[in-house]
Amino acid sequence: MSATMKDVARLAGVSTSTVSRVLANHPAISEETAVRVRDAMQKLKYQPNQIARSLSNRATHTIALIMPDPASYPLMNPFFVNAIRGVTTFARKHGYYLLLTYPENHDELTIIKDLVGSRRIDGIILTSVKKDDAIMTYLEEYEHPYVVIGHPYEDQKTLWVDNDNYGIVYKITKRLIEQGHRKIAFLGGADDYRVTTDRRQGYLDALRDHNIPIDEKIIYREWFSESIAAEITRKILDYCMPDAVIATDDTLALGVERTLSEQHHAHDVAVIGFNNTQVAQYVRPSLSSVEINAELLGFYAAKLLITRLQGKPQHTNHLLIEAEFIERESSRVSRKA
Amino acid sequence: MSATMKDVARLAGVSTSTVSRVLANHPAISEETAVRVRDAMQKLKYQPNQIARSLSNRATHTIALIMPDPASYPLMNPFFVNAIRGVTTFARKHGYYLLLTYPENHDELTIIKDLVGSRRIDGIILTSVKKDDAIMTYLEEYEHPYVVIGHPYEDQKTLWVDNDNYGIVYKITKRLIEQGHRKIAFLGGADDYRVTTDRRQGYLDALRDHNIPIDEKIIYREWFSESIAAEITRKILDYCMPDAVIATDDTLALGVERTLSEQHHAHDVAVIGFNNTQVAQYVRPSLSSVEINAELLGFYAAKLLITRLQGKPQHTNHLLIEAEFIERESSRVSRKA
């Protein structure tokens, strides 16, 4: 098989300790020995065995990214590709590898316990914040380093990155109101996700601040598919004629648009999606959406985590990533105020 | 920290060898000792340290998935999410974790060498086949297990999964011809990718078999973006009026459609994309595309690799995954034959 430290040591005529120290750039090694050792390494094409190293070091230089189970959470694929990209970019630059997984049948906690207990990884990136999250509690208890993409309920010491979900929806809602819209429907995700409640709160507060009555009949709170969104839109239309619909994912927004088109209301109702997926610019009317900059979320999540792993001082435990409202045709609906 | 084998051994009043054997379900352990040991494990919440295990075993139960650098290869994002999903599904079911990475600046071979040399992983999944691929040569030389998504030039012993790229394009081209199309343009990828040459060959052979002259002026062979595809389409239109365009990615096809729409030819030219991305069904005219079943490609890639890693017999070294042509509006163009 391939060369080990012992081989290098033998060839260079030193002990393995010395080889190890050369590798670590230990100052107490004379330049000549270092050169001799490095020569030997070259000759043998030596590469240190990371596993052995990890065992000794208690560090694997690997971080895990836990995605939601795609089966139960089919939305937001583009979000994850981009987040992965951001994480990888930062991680690789600092010598870390990325272990990617998702629950799939097993409950998420089981996976986490396995990952943590087996000592395979140094830290974890979680991609959602749930109410009473057992995983966060577990990681907290075992003091296992982690960072979460999302806004934790207890956000004092946890590392996290997130968009200002409350703020962006507040702003969008306000804007819609100022443009003369009154009946604004809201299709959000499940209530136990913080991202959902934050966004809905932004929506609710904007209505309240502008003295618009809140109508629970046009507020939906589940994760669903394009077709269920279409279905719900039909219900909404049966109930009343909305001025605008905010959907927290482009896929849902597409479902909304579909029903609106079918009922010839495509240009009467403002529709706004989230995540600025590729489709948004190609549908007609093109879909206004919110770019959440998933790549940056991933990048900074990795940054917080790895900085922590390296024991470097951290000036902050969280970062807010700018989300940008991208206006397209779907929300440019004339409305006489 | 957390319990080790030694702790379990002490509590159960046995040696670590025994604990280890219990863990491995070694037959030479009496039921009573086994029970006593398992009790101790329970009490201590023992979880074996995978790193130590790997060191001893020379197996990490981790496989790497190498994606192309997204920066230089921005297309096909959905392909990768789906492939990842398939790989993960199979891998997790068999106790393997997924290490995900891509070159990013570094050349790919460097990463591979690091990954292989550092002994972090048991096997590798590559996601493209290039001509004279240094990586495959390297892996071959070091006899490191790998599987490739794509069709290797030397396909006798290499493990691989792929669509029948030649066949599907041949079929599509033939079909276009039978519908009366004659001038069929082809926008493919870079020539050193096997997927490109396979597809183009299918296209060329279909033309040849139907005695349609081949016009190099409407054959393009680079990876490019939506906007460059639009640009190229302009060139093509300047040169002649094509009957149909086959683009080996939906993003390119969208660029084609854009130019066609701008020049009011959207309904005169049949356009066919690849990868059946979400956009395909939402654009107007909706885009005919080829569903390559990336999830299955990933799933079976993992399967071939892991079966190999487990040393189980393998009846075949490759699998062909069905690709399905999905006809939508963009290719339903009336043409008087």
Add this chain to the structure above:
DNA sequence: GCCGGTTCTGCAACCGCTTGCAGATCTAAT
């Protein structure tokens, strides 16, 4: 020539688990 202080290197233990081999214990046959 002796001594204290540097500078450099090696010994050996350790990280936590696996496994070949030998030895202990027990059973049953002679």
Add this chain to the structure above:
DNA sequence: ATTAGATCTGCAAGCGGTTGCAGAACCGGC
């Protein structure tokens, strides 16, 4: 009672690195 064989368990070496500590070699100063 003796012994061969079967059954179970432990010893100790090994996987490939790291690191505290001790000691060797060398330095200049007195």
